[in-house]
Amino acid sequence: MAEVDLKAVRKRYPNGMEAVKGVSIAIPDKALCVLVGPSGCGKSTLLRMVAGLETISEGEISIEGRVVNQVSPTDRDIAMVFQNYALYPHMKVYDNMAYGLRNRGTPKAEIDRRVREAAATLELGHLLDRRPRELSGGQRQRVAMGRAIVRQPKVFLFDEPLSNLDAKLRGQMRVEIKRLQRELGVTSLYVTHDQLEAMTLADLLVVMNAGEVEQAGDPLEIYEKPASIFVAGFIGAPPMNLIDPASAELSGPIPAGAAKLGFRPEDAILDGFASEGGLKIRAILDGVEPVGAESYLHAHAPAGGARMIVRTAGRARMEPGTELEIRAPAEKLHWFDAAGRRI
Amino acid sequence: MIGDSRWGIRLAHAILILGILIVAFPLYYVFIASTHAGPDIVRPPMPLTPGGRFIENYRAAFFEGAANLGGVPVWRLLLNTAIMALGIAVGKIVISITSAYAIVFFRFPGRMVFFWIIFVTLMLPVEVRILPTYKVMVDLKLIDTYTGLILPLIASATATLLFRQFFLTIPGELVEAARIDGAGPFKFFKDILLPLSKSNIAALFVILFIYGWTQYLWPLLMTNQAEMNTIVIALRKMVSFVDHGTPWHIVMVTCVLAILPPVLVVVLMQRAFVRGLVETEK
Ligand SMILES: Nc1ncnc2c1ncn2[C@@H]1O[C@H](COP(=O)(O)OP(=O)(O)O)[C@@H](O)[C@H]1O
Numbered sequence: 001m002a003e004v005d006l007k008a009v010r011k012r013y014p015n016g017m018e019a020v021k022g023v024s025i026a027i028p029d030k031a032l033c034v035l036v037g038p039s040g041c042g043k044s045t046l047l048r049m050v051a052g053l054e055t056i057s058e059g060e061i062s063i064e065g066r067v068v069n070q071v072s073p074t075d076r077d078i079a080m081v082f083q084n085y086a087l088y089p090h091m092k093v094y095d096n097m098a099y100g101l102r103n104r105g106t107p108k109a110e111i112d113r114r115v116r117e118a119a120a121t122l123e124l125g126h127l128l129d130r131r132p133r134e135l136s137g138g139q140r141q142r143v144a145m146g147r148a149i150v151r152q153p154k155v156f157l158f159d160e161p162l163s164n165l166d167a168k169l170r171g172q173m174r175v176e177i178k179r180l181q182r183e184l185g186v187t188s189l190y191v192t193h194d195q196l197e198a199m200t201l202a203d204l205l206v207v208m209n210a211g212e213v214e215q216a217g218d219p220l221e222i223y224e225k226p227a228s229i230f231v232a233g234f235i236g237a238p239p240m241n242l243i244d245p246a247s248a249e250l251s252g253p254i255p256a257g258a259a260k261l262g263f264r265p266e267d268a269i270l271d272g273f274a275s276e277g278g279l280k281i282r283a284i285l286d287g288v289e290p291v292g293a294e295s296y297l298h299a300h301a302p303a304g305g306a307r308m309i310v311r312t313a314g315r316a317r318m319e320p321g322t323e324l325e326i327r328a329p330a331e332k333l334h335w336f337d338a339a340g341r342r343i
Numbered sequence: 344m345i346g347d348s349r350w351g352i353r354l355a356h357a358i359l360i361l362g363i364l365i366v367a368f369p370l371y372y373v374f375i376a377s378t379h380a381g382p383d384i385v386r387p388p389m390p391l392t393p394g395g396r397f398i399e400n401y402r403a404a405f406f407e408g409a410a411n412l413g414g415v416p417v418w419r420l421l422l423n424t425a426i427m428a429l430g431i432a433v434g435k436i437v438i439s440i441t442s443a444y445a446i447v448f449f450r451f452p453g454r455m456v457f458f459w460i461i462f463v464t465l466m467l468p469v470e471v472r473i474l475p476t477y478k479v480m481v482d483l484k485l486i487d488t489y490t491g492l493i494l495p496l497i498a499s500a501t502a503t504l505l506f507r508q509f510f511l512t513i514p515g516e517l518v519e520a521a522r523i524d525g526a527g528p529f530k531f532f533k534d535i536l537l538p539l540s541k542s543n544i545a546a547l548f549v550i551l552f553i554y555g556w557t558q559y560l561w562p563l564l565m566t567n568q569a570e571m572n573t574i575v576i577a578l579r580k581m582v583s584f585v586d587h588g589t590p591w592h593i594v595m596v597t598c599v600l601a602i603l604p605p606v607l608v609v610v611l612m613q614r615a616f617v618r619g620l621v622e623t624e625k
Pocket residue numbers: 013014015017018019037038039040041042043044045046
């Protein structure tokens with residue numbers, strides 16, 4: 001039962017920079033937890049503290065119930081996949097995967113069995129005799145995964161493992177990582193700044209901002225009920241539209257203390273019917289972004305100038321400058337107070 | 344491109360050939376002279392084709408040596424020089440790679456102080472500190488020993504800085520991956536750092552071997568007995584200022600034999616050497 005528990009974890013770098021400001025996360029056994037947030041928000045720092053590569057300034061990290069604050073990375077029984085893969089350049093693929101096992105004194109036959117098994121799973125069988133520089137980016141990524149898998153650790157740690165791949169490969173590897181993680185049933189902590197990756201991978205999604213957890217929970221729940229303006233803007237692409245309630249026509253009650261009103265591009269209706277308690281706002285079309293199956297209309301409100309995006313199915317043939325009437329149903333509206341918290 | 348025309352190419356070749364002749368002629372002449380009898384070499388006109396005493400001269404030099412040097416055979420001189428050159432090259436590499444390892448990969452108190460101390464010694468070559476070093480060697484009774492020949496020359500700021508620069512290019516993630524893979528400081532050094540430094544080490548070895556082989560001032564001070572002379576020193580001592588006292592044929596053979604090992608090292612390690620200079624292994 002390898003659950004990972006972070007309790008009020010803080011990191012202060014020697015230069016005084018406080019990169020992580022009291023984060024508590026409980027990752028259940030076998031779950032894939034994704035840390036997502038903008039660059040510089042402290043995701044890697046947090047992950048590296050779990051790995052044991054950074055000291056923990058305050059708080060407690062435990063793996064399988066054992067506090068590991070003072071345990072070396074070697075003895076934490078974790079495996080990590082790095083953004084740049086960090087393969088040993090002078091070692092063949094086989095040795096890259098076997099190295100960690102050899103250092104732990106695993107018997108030769110066992111090493112061989114595990115390496116070949118992992119290579120088969122990752123379709124690396126024919127590459128075992130190559131060196132990293134003779135591999136493509138995607139293949140290197142697989143080797144890095146293989147190196148983590150053969151160790152059969154209690155926890156997998158991933159630091160933006162797919163960000164050096166092209167979009168298509170990234171999509172494939174995302175599915176594969178999810179499949180592998182399910183099959184192996186290893187508790188995992190996965191860091192990314194890509195919200196799509198985060199949404200599709202996570203069992204438990206943790207949105208971070210400036211060293212703090214903004215929201216944690218089921219990814220779809222977070223999508224449907226973002227706890228703050230930050231989360232609303234960060235999760236979902238294109239991001240949620242945020243407008244000043246005063247600039248819209250609202251046929252329903254405005255919650256007390258509401259300072260911002262949000263609705264998702266896919267919840268906006270262009271030529272629908274006004275629904276009870278819904279929103280109506282006038283906007284000028286700035287341009288159309290066709291992506292094939294759907295189009296995104298970029299518009300701004302003449303009053304207040306708020307920018308909005310509306311998703312429509314198929315192709316939209318409209319000229320910039322067209323006046324639009326955007327509506328959104330009442331149950332799809334998100335209200336936020338002046339501090340940016342959800343109401 | 345320069346020298347596109349036929350004449351341009353011919354001119355370029357002519358200049359190159361002339362250059363080669365100028366550089367190669369003394370070497371050629373040394374070899375020619377080493378196959379003649381002593382008196383023939385100094386009697387004009389100077390011989391320009393091989394003589395008939397190749398085997399005789401080389402055998403005499405190699406096994407008997409020059410009489411005015413107490414008859415120390417050249418094989419002994421070669422051995423001395425090889426021990427010194429290898430000692431210096433290997434010693435410098437070992438010392439500098441380990442100090443660079445400490446400075447780059449470990450955080451210890453006074454790290455930067457040590458770095459600067461090493462750096463400052465760059466400004467103090469052997470010649471500058473030769474008297475105090477000599478005194479120390481005398482006190483330690485290391486005159487006429489290999490240790491005395493090698494030890495003072497193996498600290499190397501240049502090589503340390505070179506390795507430091509190289510180590511700084513090794514990504515932090517690689518170091519961390521090794522830590523997670525259970526490699527302690529020694530394993531990391533042996534399994535990761537050394538193999539990655541291979542071509543750097545090879546290039547440095549070639550440079551340092553030649554540096555050691557051609558040392559003059561230090562061995563001159565450190566060796567009194569003829570058996571401990573290096574080949575460069577012995578050559579110098581064989582040539583007496585009264586011309587007729589110099590066994591020129593032996594001198595020439597010794598010259599040829601002195602040149603061969605560095606050439607051999609360069610030729611054998613050429614590929615690794617060039618790779619070390621031009622390629623940064625990723
Ligand atoms: N070794 C360090 N020393 C000082 N500050 C650091 C160090 N590493 C990271 N930081 C700072 O901590 C913050 C969080 O960094 P990081 O965890 O790498 O962010 P992320 O992975 O979310 O992009 C950044 O502002 C970064 O500049």
